[in-house]
Amino acid sequence: MKEIDSIKDEIFKVLRECRTAKGREELGMFLVEDDDVFTAINAGASVCDIVVIPEFAKAKPAGLQGLQPYVMKKAMMKKLFSGGKLPNIIATIKKKECRLSDFTTKKFILVMEGVQQASNIGMMMRTAEGLGVEGIVVIADGITELYSRNVIQASRGSFFRMPMALADRGQALAFLKKNAFTTIATSSHTDKSLNTYTVPEGPIAVAVGNETNGVTDSILDAADDIVAIPMQGNIESLNVVVSAGIVLYAINSA
Template sequence: MERRKYREKHKEYIAEGVRILYDALENKQTIKSAVFCDALYRTAGGESLLTRLVDQGIRVYHIPEKLYAEIADTESPQGIMAVLPRIQINLGQLLKKENGLYILLDRVQDPGNLGTIIRTADAAGVDAVLLTKGCVDVYNPKTIRSTMGSIFHLPILILEDQQEAQDFFKSNQIRILTTSLSAKCYHYEIDYRQAAAIVVGNEANGVSDLWMEAADDLVKIPILGKAESLNVSTAASIMLYEAVRQRME
């Protein structure tokens, strides 16, 4: 929580590891500075990364292994991390495609789930990911690692006003499709070929009443065994790829 407070205060976050920083560079992300530990970095196989950072004029600080280990978030650190600015966007900046596809996460708590959903949304061609207040911090180091670079590929918006988001969807004819165990329709019975926002909810409590009441359709995923529910990232994946299937026909 202490780290989240400082991320929010300074509007910055840390990305750690060779692959994620390569992804940041390839996607033309701004890197403000980097921290480097020679003893750890040599084992990571990313010798050209440091050169690229320096060649781009990014300030790199060399620190000893003991200090790096204290600030690293991973169990097997690769010896390099960087500070990036948070990207600030608002609803008006979202692409308003004729058949746009969005996913809204309502109070999702697990950073691994959040990162997996962002990665799946990226693969499925989603136009934006929207997060309600109460979601785990999207800039949590575990979340960033779980996205496998997808955090750099698509807009991610943290909602300050959920009613504003609902009004945005309604005014742009974007249907709100909300998951609910009590729904009468299965997820594959809904038409995803028009503009749609898929809403998935908290791991323990599901989607809030606010989004249930705003939904144009409530949908459920068949559960044939004895499990009470699906993991939220699994549910999101199933619905997103049903949209992909329909849109590819």
């Protein structure tokens, strides 16, 4: 195994760039750590370079069989990860996004608009996968970068299995209309309760929005149905992941 022992090493430079949003955008790659490396490989992701610490390589984990990783001592790894627990293995992965046209045959999708917190994005991917969603349309306007460490780790592997298509708001709405999706949004300002909502036949798109303001008026105006999640007590709203999970569960179990 070749050792990376200098910050001037070209592989190290790429790894360092992939730690920043700007670097990920310019290189078209992102960084994954520990178990996510093997999840990405098993999901068929396009892996560029794999780097392990010597102690991990000596343990000869089954997941490394057939791979040709580089070795990097902990002292060098600390130059990439200055705080917290150091990963045993890292890898660079090529970005891969679906096109809206890849979603024309899907029957149940999530539309994510303006979600800001990386952990919410990742948890929503995980929730969507668990509740039968076949793909996520991410409206690019104002959303947090998808390839950050926090998004990937919060998804618990769903990031690599859930098809995602990035589009602007106009493109997304036009696609949903053209392909006869029933778009469902949530709002507290409606008398239509999720409890009594009858899920229509045909493809369904559930739209979720910003943690503070919800979906935009553009989405609400384009939605075929707007439903309210019934709540008790003095609660006015729920966390966006919780709200999405409730609606997705209701539709998936209808």
